[in-house]
Amino acid sequence: MAHAPQIKIPATYMRGGTSKGVFFRLQDLPERAQVPGEARDKLLLRVIGSPDPYGKQIDGMGGATSSTSKTVIVSKSTRADHDVDYLFGQVSIDKAFVDWSGNCGNLSSAVGSFAIASGLVDAARVPKDGMAVVRIWQANIAKTIIAHVPMTNGEVQETGDFELDGVTFPAAEVQLEFMDPAAEEEGGGGAMFPTGQLVDDLEVPGIGTFKATMINAGIPTIFVNAEDIGYTGTELQDAINGDTHALGRVETIRAHGAMKMGLIKTLDEAAKRQHTPKIAFVAKPQSYTASSGKRVEAADIDLLVRALSMGKLHHAMMGTAAVAIGTAAAIPGTLVNLAAGGGEREAVRFGHPSGTLRVGAEARQVNGEWTVTKAAMSRSARVLMEGWVRVPGDAF
Template sequence: MTHQAQIRIPATYMRGGTSKGVFFRLDDLPDAARTPGPVRDALLLRVIGSPDPYGKQIDGMGGASSSTSKTVILAEPTRPDHDVDYLFGQVSIDKPFVDWSGNCGNLTAAVGAFAISSGLVDPGRIPDNGVATVRIWQANIEKTIIARVPVTDGQVQETGDFELDGVTFPAAEVEIEFQDPAAGEGAMFPTGNVVDKLEVPEAVVEGGLIEATLINAGIPTIFVRAKDLGYTGTELQEAINGDPEALARFETLRAHGAMRMGLIDHPDEAAGRQHTPKVAFVAEPADYLSSSGKQIKAADLDLLVRALSMGKLHHAMMGTAAVAISAAAAVPGTLVNQAAGGGERTSVRFGHPSGTLRVGGEARQEGGQWTATKAVMSRSARVLMEGWVRVPGEVIEA
């Protein structure tokens, strides 16, 4: 029996924020994978090492977590006044599918740098020294994102002293601005309410009703109070991820919230849409020790937030969920706004398992409907490896 040789594809492995992913230029992909469909998905699954019933992704570039099972495809811009098209694929670890339903806010921090370094940005727009403004079209949610990337001697500056909780080493600061960040699937509050009484099975919460803020901003997100689920908001990963019953409760809650938001028609469909919506729980500020042992003081926080991604509690905070937090905090009456003390807010600092994050957000009300107008946060990014990834040739004939 003969077997095809491996093919090699130009790729760059990058950290962006608290995530890592494999970055490609669209025109570097094999011809059959340059358009959406089964061949592209099969290729990216094989690159990352999925589906892996062992959950380790040993035979691929994935790192066995939602934060490291990611792919990015960049291309020439299809919209005027933009520098690059950015398409994000969240690769399932143990199932054979790639979720294209949302953005990755963390990897967004690396998009501008990759676009500059790979020649997608007009060299005339890149200063010799200073900050390059990269205009990104986020193709998954059809939104504009602005990345402000530091440049030294005409090259992207990656090193610096900016510290981001959840990332061990400092790097250069990259400011990310999400413009009109409502997530592209209907109204910012799809039910028209800033707080809903969400019907869920009794296995989720006694009585079958739980208050929730259902929001489309950054990424569709379901916010509930930590105390309504028996939590404090200071939990670290092991408290949730080591409890199969808790994970099942959260997935059931996510499925029913997705249905109420109009994202799916039946709870069973949530299994095929793992990336969105997210589910998060909030609480008033409290002291706690972060996952690194760092003391986090309540006095330094506006609220606590814990969020789940791809069925597990995230080790820090997804960038898109941080956008949702900022938007919800800016609207009086949401559960996020209540946990932060209420009132009008243009920024919040929240505590997550790895530490803290400050995010700015603005929202306005027009005709009785709320709209998120902007969200801003700082991240960092760095190239970890560049060259080629290799996959068996038969993959692109799938």
């Protein structure tokens, strides 16, 4: 019996924000995986260790959570005024598909560092010391991200004293700017609010009708009030992720929201579109103890937010959802804005399961329509391992 040998592919395993993923240069992928399609998807599934009916991804690089089942492909950009193109693939843990429908805001913070270290950024644009400004084209959603990457003695600086709740150790700060973050390619003909309303009545047969803010910014997101779905906004993962009935209920609300946003045509499609839209619930500030044991005081935050990713409560906050939070908070009248106390604001600090995060957004109204020029936040990134990943040669 013939056995297919393993092949090895250059790769880098990186943490970006509160996520981890396997990073590739496009040129390093096997030729048939350098273009979108079945071969690429099968390759990435095998790299990560999916689909895994055991839900552990033991035979791959994945960590069995939405935050650690991720892949990134980076290449020199062919677009004017951009350094690199960045494509993100969210790999399903237990199903055989890769979701290409949105960005990962956390891993966005590692793209600039990876691009510089991999020789994908013109050396003339990278200072020996100081701040390298990397212009990233986010190919999933056709948006620009600007990463400010610290450099020391000609190399990316990864260590430092910047602390990010949800990440155990301090590292160097990477500032990110998400330019014009309203997602034009998603539903609703490019509108930031695809239904035309800041707050909708979202009717979910068999469950109820909920006030909802549905926004395309950073990533399509459905916001509901925590109390309307039986929560306080102070919950940690264990309070929700072990309750299959509650998770199913929230997923049904998400599916109906996706329909109303125009992202899917039938409810059945939601199962094949796990990465977008996100669903999150908000509440006014309360004190609570974060998952690390750290005390978060109500006086130190503007609101509480809990978000679900790939069907489970996220351990911290997705970076793209943070962009949606900052954008919605800047627009008076949204549920996010009202939970933060209402009025005009350029930044919010919100409480999530691992602690707090500050995000800013510049919003303005033009001819009755809200626009956001950019959203900004700080993350950190670090190379965990580099070399090659190996997969069986007949896996893709």
